[in-house]
Amino acid sequence: MSDERGGARRSLMRLEALVTAFERGLIIVLLATMAGAVFLDALHRIFAAKSGRTERLVAAILPAASGALSQVIAPTLLALGSFGVVYAALRTRQQGVGARKRSLLIAAIITVALVAGTRLLVLGLPNGLVWSQQMALCFMLWLGLTGASLATREHGHIVFELASKLWPSSLKMPVEWLSRLLAAGFSLFLAYLSVVHAHEHYVEWATSDGLAGLFEAFRVPKWFVYGFFPIPLTIMGLRFLAFGVRAPEEGITT
C-alpha cells in the first residue's frame, strides 16, 4: 500500500517537474517575443520617420545641406555613430594583441548588418508592428500568470510578514495548512471564474462568425487569450496544496 502511494507520489513529482520545465520554456519564449516585438516597433517608428532627428540636426547646422544632401549626410552620420558604438563595445569585450584590427573588421561587418537590418525592417513592414504592444500586453498576462504559478512552487508570493512570527511553534503547522487550503481554494475559484469569463467571450465570437470579440490591433479572439488563464490558476491551486504557502526555513516542515 505504502509502495503504491510512494509510486503515485513519484509520478506526480515527475509530472510536476515536467510542467515546471514547460512553464520555464514558455516564460522565455513569451518574454523574448514581447521584448523583441516592442523593441522592433520602436526601432521601426524611429527609422521610418520621413525626417529624422539627425536630418533635422544636419539641416540646423548646415542650412545649405537641405533636401537630398541632408538625406545623404544624416544616414552616413548615423552609420558612423553605429560603427563607433559597436567598435567601443568590441574593444570593451576584446583586449590584447591584435584586438584593435579584429574589432575594426568585426565592427564594420556588424554595422553593415545593422544598417541592412533596419532598412529591411522599414521596407519590409511599411506599417510597422502596430499590434506589438497589444500582443505584448496579452502575452504579459500569460507570462504573469505562469510566473505566479511558479512563484507558488518557490514560496514567492507576497505574504503579511509578521504573520509567521505571530503563532507559537505548536500552531504553525495547522495554520500553514489552513493557509494552503484557503490559497488553493481561492486560486481554483479564480480558475473557475476564468472559464466562465472566457466562455462569455467565446459565445460573443462564435455568434458573430468570428467578426466580434477580437482585440483591436492584435486580431486574435479574446477567448483564446483569456482561455489560457484557468491553466496556470489551476496549477497554482494544486501547488499551494503540494508545496504550501511559506518556505520550510520559516519554521514550517511539511
Place this chain on the structure above:
Amino acid sequence: MILALVLFVLLVLGVPLFVVIGVAAAVAFGVYAGHGGVEGLVVLVVKLSSLTTKNVFLAIPFFIVSGAVMGAGSIAARLVAVAEALVGGMRGGLAVAALFASVIFAALSGSSPVTLIAIGGIMFPAMLKAGYREPFALGFVTTAGSLGCLVPPSIPMLVYAISVTGTSSVDVRDLFLAGLGAAFVVVLMLAVYAIFAAGPVQATAAFSWSRLKTALREGAWALALPVLILGGIYGGLFTPTEASAVSVVYAVVVEVFIHRSLTLAQLPQVIVKATTHMGGLLLVIALSLAVNDFMVEAEVAEAALQQIRAWGLGAIGFMMVVNVFLVVTGMFMDSISAIVLFTPVIAPAAVALGIDPLHLGVVFIVNMEIGYLAPPIATNLFVASTVFKKPFGLVVRAVMPTLLILCAGLLLLTYVPTLTVGPVHALRGGAFFRPFATTAAPPPQQNTPTQSPAEPAPAQGNRVMSIEEMMRINRAKREAAQPAKQVEAAPAP
C-alpha cells in the same frame, strides 16, 4: 465590519496577499454591492483581462527583467569602481561612493534588497578595511540600498501611476522627473551626513585622472543605460513602455555579449526568477483594481474626504497623518501592495485638498523607502543582518541615524513641493516655485473647455484613467438615469 474581520483573519493566518485582496473584493462585491453569484464575481477576472488595455503596465515586467539581468551581471562592481575613483579620495569618500553606486545600481535593478546585496556586499567590507566604524558603515550601506525606488525607472512609481485616483491622472514621465528632484535632495542630505559623521578614517587612494578614466571606460556601458532610458523618454525618442523593452535588450546585450559576465545558458534562470516575482505582483495589482472598482461604486473616497473635512485637518495636517500612516504601513507591508491598496483612498482626498498628485506620489514613495528600513519588519534590515552576518539588533541601531535623516528629508519633501514638482512645471513652461496647498481648494478640472466635465477624455498613451474620472462618469450616468426613472415612474396623465 464583516470585511475588516475577514481581512484581519486572513492576514494573521499568513495567507498570500493576492488571496486577501481577492477575498476582500469578492466580499465587497458580494455582500455590500449585491453582486454576489458567479456573474457578479467574474469582475475579479475581468480586472485581470482589463490590464490588456493599460500600456504602461507593460513597462513593469520589462524593467523587472532588465534589472534582474543587470543584478546578476557585473554592473555593480563597475559602478562601485567609478564611484570610488570619483569621490573615494575625499573625507567620507568611500561612504559617498557607496551612496552614489547604490543609487545608480538601484535605479537600474529596481530592487532595494538586490542593491544591498550587490553594492553593500562590496562596500561594507571595503569601508571596514578603510577604518570606518562598523555601525556607521552598516547603517549607511543598508540605507543607501533603499534609495532606488525614487530614481527612474522605478517600479513603485509605475504602480502609483496606475493606481492613482486623483482628479488628474499622472503621466509616468512627469512622475519620474519629480522623483529625480526628490532623490537629489535625499542623496545630498545623506552625502553631507557621510562627510561629517564618517570620523577619522584613512583615505583610500588619492584622486587620479588615470584611475577615473579606467573606471569610466570599464563602467561606461552601465552608466550609459540611465542616459539612454531617460534621454530616450524625455527626448521624445520613445515612450516609457518602449524604453522598458529597450532596457531589456540593452541589458542582455551588455551583460552577455560585452561584459561577458553572464552566459546565454544562465540567462533563462535569471529571467524565470524575475518573472516569478512579477507574477505575484500581477495578481495583487489586478485584484486591487477590483477593490478600486468597488470603492468607486461605494464612493469610499468621497466619504473619506468628507470625514477629513469634518475633522478640519487641512492640507498640512492631512499630509502629516498620511506620512505617519504610510510609514507605519511600510513597516508591515511591501511597498507595491501598500501603493495599490491605499492610493485609491488617499489620492482623491489629497487632490481635493489642493495637493498635486505628482507630489503625493513622490511622498508616497519616500514613505515606502523609510518602510524598507523601519523596524520591526523591514526587508532591508533582514537582508543586511543575513548578508553581513550581524545581529538584527545591531542593524536596527545602526540605521537609526540615517533613518532620522530620511524622516527629515520626508518632511522637507512633503512641505516643499517645489523640490519635486518644480522641475516638471518648469519644463512645461510654468513657474518653478510651487507653494504648498494650505487651503482646501476644489480640485482643478483638467478637461478641455469643449469637453463636458462628466465625460473626461478617454485614457491615451501612458495616461491611465483615474478613479476620480470613473467616479465622474458613474455619477453622470446615474444622474442621466435618474430623470428617465422618474419619467417611467410618473403616472400617465
